[in-house]
Amino acid sequence: MSNDLKESFRSASGGPGTTTGPATGALPDTPPAPAALAAKVRTLAPSMTRSMQRVAEAVAGDPAGCAALTVTGLAERTGTSEATVVRTARLLGYPGYRDLRLALAGLAAQQQSGRAPAVTADIAVDDPLADVVAKLAYDEQQTLADTAAGLDMAQLGAAVSALAAARRVELYGVAASGLVAQDLAQKLLRIGHVAFAHSDPHLAVTNAVTLRSGDVAIAITHSGSTGDIIEPLRVAFEHGATTIAITGRPDSPVTQYADHILTTSTARESELRPAAMSSRTSQLLVVDCLFVGVAQRTYETAAPALAASYEALAHRHSPRNTR
Template identity: 25%
Template sequence: MNSEYRKKIQRVYSRLTRSQRKVAEFIIDNPSKITLMSADQLAKASGVGEATVIRFARILGYKGYSDMKEEFQRALIDNLTSSKKVEEGLKSVSSETVLDELLKTHTAVFQNMNVAELTKSLKNAAKIIFEANDVYVFGEGAALVPAMELSFWLNRFGKKTWLFGTTGRSFFEHVVNIRKNDVSIGFAYRKINFELRILFSETRKRGGKNILFTDQALNQLCDLADEIIVTDRGGIGSYRSMAIPVIMSDALLFEFAAINETSLENLRNLERIRREYGYE
C-alpha cells in the first residue's frame, strides 16, 4: 500500500470503532483487492456492515466509499511497476476467465459513461482539429497505441498530422515547428508526462490549441487543454487496457470525417493512385 494512505489510516486508527478497525486492517493487508470491491463486498470481506465501510471512508475525509476507492485505485496503480500490474492481473483471474473479465470491466466502463457529455466534447475536439492548420499527436508507452491510430487516419483524411513517438532531444524537433492555429493532442493516463506538458505549453504560447485524452478529471494538464475527453479504462486487476482510449480515438475520427468534406475524397484519391500503379 502507498505509504501516504497507510499513514492516513494510522492517523485516525485510535478513533475507530472495533468494526471500523476491521475495515482498516483488511485494506492494509489487501490493498489491491479494495480497488475491485464494492462497499458491500468490502463489508462482507471485513465482517462488518456496509454502513461501517461508508462511515470509515468519511472518517478518512472522503465524501463516500466511491471517492475513497477511486483515490486508492490511482495511488495503487501509480506506484506499481509494469510487472506488478500484470502480476496483479494474473492473480485476479484464471486463464479460462480472462476474456470474460475483460469484457465485463469494459462493459462496466461503457455503462457508466456520460455519452451525451462525451459526444459534446468529441464534437468540439473535431471542430478544433477541422479549423487547425497542422496537428501534433503525442502518446508515450502504451498511450502510443491510440496516438498512432489517430495520426494515421487524420493524415489519410487530408489533415497534416505529426506523431510524437519519442521523448528526449529528438522530441523538440517537432515542437519547434508548431505555429499559430496548430493543435496538439495528448494521451495522458495516470502519470503526467513531462514532455506532454512542454508540448501543451509551447502550443499555447504560439497561439495553438490543445486536446487532452485522460482518465483523470483533475489531471495536471487540464489547465492547458482547450478540450478534455475523460474516460475510465477497463482492465484486469491493476492492469489497465488501451482499448477504450482507442475507441475514443475512433469516435473523434468519425466526428472529424463528418464535418470535413474532403475526408472521403482523400481516401478515394489514395485508392485511385494505388490502382494506377498496380497497388490494389
Template identity: 35%
Template sequence: MAINDNILLKLRDMKDSLTPVERMVAEYILDNMEEIPHLSIKNLAQLSKTSDASVLRFCKTMGYSGYRSFIVSISASLGSMDEQQDDPYTDIQPGDDLSIIINNISRNNCKSIEDTLSVINRNEIARAVDALRECNRIVFFGIGASGLVALDADQKFSRINKMCRTCTDGHSQLESAILLEKGDVAIFISNSGETVEILESLEIAKKSGALTVAITKYNKSQLADKANIVLSISTPEITIRSGAMGSRIAMLTVIDILFAGVASSDYQNVKRYLSKTHKILASKH
C-alpha cells in the same frame, strides 16, 4: 446496457486521486452503494468518519452543486453498477484454458468501451471535433502504448488530408511543441495523465498558442487539469492486463469517435480523399 453518465464508475476511477478525507467518503460509498440513497448528509458524514462539510466538498469535487443532486445521480447509477458486479472485469489466471482467455479478454475490452462511454463528456467531444475540423494541423503526443494510439490517429486523419505529425519520444515532442502555432491542435494521450514528457510538451504547446486536447483516465491529474479539452476514458488496469490493454482499447475508441465526427461533418471531401487513398493503395496489391 444503456450507456449513461455513471457517477459510481467515475468514483471508482477518481478515488485514488482524491484527498485523504474525500477518499474516505468515496470508499464508504463504493462499499455500501445500495444504502447511500437513503442516507442524509449527516448520516454519510458519521458513517464515513468525516464531517458534513467534508461530504459537501466531496460532492462539489465530483461536479455537483449539492448533496441532493449527488444522491439523485447515485440512485440513477445503481442499476448499471449491478450489471457491472454481475459481469466484472476478469484477469488472466495461471493455466487458463484458451477459450476462457478469448472470452475474458473480449468481454473486458467491451466493458472498457462501455465504461468510457459512461464517463466521457459529449460536449467536450463536440468541442474537439469542431477544433479538428477547422485546424491547420494536428500533432499527436504519446509514449509507449499511448504512442501506438497516436500513430493510429495519425494514419486515420492523414488519409482525409489533415496535416498531421506524431511524436512518441521526449525530444521530438519538445521540438514539435515549440513549433506549434495558433490554429493548430495538439492531442496528448496518456492514461495516467502524469507522464513527465507529456506534461512538459503540453506546457510548451499552450505557450505556442495551440489548442490542447487530453485523452486520459478519468481522475484528477495534471494533464486533465491543464488541457483545454479533456476526453476521459474509464478502465481498470489489472495485473497481467496492465500492459495497457484496457486503456489502449478505450483510447482507440475515442480516436475513432473523433475521426468519424470530423469525417461526417465534411463527408463529401472526406469521401473523395478516402477514395483516392484507397485506389493508390489497392494498386499496390
C-alpha cells in the same frame, strides 16, 4: 488552471488565442449518468484524499445502501465528515449530495434489473483460457461503456471543431499511448489532414515550438503526469495552439495546459493485465470519436480522400501488381 489564468498565462508568454476549456475540477454541464458513477470513482479515486476515497468506494460498492443514507449517515458510515461527503459528490460531478443520492438510487435500480452486471473477478494465473477470454471481453466492454458514459460532449464537440479547422495537428504519446497517437495521425492523414505523431520527446518539443493559433496539439497520457508528454503540450499551449488532453486523470498536471479535456476510463489493473492494456482500449474509442467527428465535419473532402486511399491500396494488392 482556470480559463482566466490560462488566458493570462498565454498573454504573459506572448501566445495568441483564447481558451475555451473548463477550469480544472469544474463541474460538467450535466451530472454523470448513474451508469457512469463507478467509472468516475475508478478514474478519480487515485487522486482523492484517503477520506474522500472511503466515501467514493462506499457509494460505488453499495449504491443501494448509500442511497438510503443522509449526508450525516454516509459521513458516519465512512468515518469522515459531512464536508468530505459533499466535496466527494462534487468531485464526482454532482452539484450536491442530493444529486449523488439520486444517481445512487438509479444505479441500484439498474443493478437489480440486471442492466448493470456485477464486476467480474480478476484474472487468476490458473484460470482456464475460456475464462480469460470471458473476463477480458467483459472488462473491455465495461471500459468502453464507462468511457462513453463519462465523455463530456461539449468538450468532444469543441475538440472536433478545432481538429476539423486545423492547419496542422501534432500528437504526443509514449509507449502504449504512443500507439494510439500514431493511430489518430494515420487516420487524419487518410482524409487529407496534416498530422504527425511524436514519441521522441525532443522532436515533440522542437515541433511544438513551431505551432501557432490555428494548429492543434493533442497529448495522450493515461496518468496525465508523464513529463515527456506534458512538456510539448505546454510549449504548444504557450505558442497559441489549441491543446487537447486525452487522459484518465482529469485533474492531472497535463490538464493545466489543455483547452479541452477528454477523460478516459480503464478496467481494474491486475498482475496479469497492466493498466496500459485497458487504458489503450478507452483511448482508441476517444480517438475514433474524434476521427469520425472530423470526417463528418469535412465530409466533402474526407470522402474523396478515403475513396482514393482505398483505391490505391486495392491497386497495390491486385494480382497484376504482385509477384
